[in-house]
Amino acid sequence: MAERLLISEKTVSKWETGNGLPEVSLMKPLCDLLGISLNEFFSGERLDEKQYYAKAEANIMSLAAEKAKAKKDIVLSIIVVAMTLIAGITLITIASLIEMTVALRITLIVIAELLVGGGICVAIVLDRDAGVFECPHCGERFVPTTMAYVFSVHGINWRRLRCPKCHKMGNCKKKLSRKEEG
Numbered sequence: 708m709a710e711r712l713l714i715s716e717k718t719v720s721k722w723e724t725g726n727g728l729p730e731v732s733l734m735k736p737l738c739d740l741l742g743i744s745l746n747e748f749f750s751g752e753r754l755d756e757k758q759y760y761a762k763a764e765a766n767i768m769s770l771a772a773e774k775a776k777a778k779k780d781i782v783l784s785i786i787v788v789a790m791t792l793i794a795g796i797t798l799i800t801i802a803s804l805i806e807m808t809v810a811l812r813i814t815l816i817v818i819a820e821l822l823v824g825g826g827i828c829v830a831i832v833l834d835r836d837a838g839v840f841e842c843p844h845c846g847e848r849f850v851p852t853t854m855a856y857v858f859s860v861h862g863i864n865w866r867r868l869r870c871p872k873c874h875k876m877g878n879c880k881k882k883l884s885r886k887e888e889g
């Protein structure tokens with residue numbers, strides 16, 4: 708099998724012992740070799756025609772759930788940022804408009820800055836986890852590290868990232884799911 712799939716025997720051994728899963732590009736050739744469908748592969752069992760459709764629906768549903776969660780995380784991150792910004796601006800406004808001691812004024816401003824900073828950090832982590840990016844060269848989908856994410860040049864739905872698979876820099880498109888669709 709390793710020979711037929713052009714991979715090492717060690718990799719196949721990993722699958723057999725449950726210490727690893729085949730990567731996406733190998734799934735179809737592996738299924739063809741085993742004479743099973745991708746649907747049976749994902750379900751982990753042989754399926755008759757009736758079961759087949761039920762499992763296909765279930766697999767599509769889990770994909771849909773993954774996408775829905777990604778969308779929810781994006782909305783959540785927007786709310787978190789909006790709330791912390793409003794709270795921060797309110798505190799700064801209070802600190803600058805109302806008569807108070809210098810110490811209190813500084814305390815309020817520090818709290819405001821921590822709020823805004825914290826909110827932005829939370830939003831970045833949530834936003835990063837909310838989706839994956841697709842390499843324009845090899846099609847690999849991956850979640851970038853927080854550092855790479857924060858310091859990358861980006862547009863609304865793309866980011867300039869280095870692909871972990873082919874190691875090329877590219878404008879990677881944001882995707883809602885790790886799997887092929889969407």
Ligand SMILES: [Zn+2]
Binds near residue numbers: 845
């Ligand atoms: Zn790539």
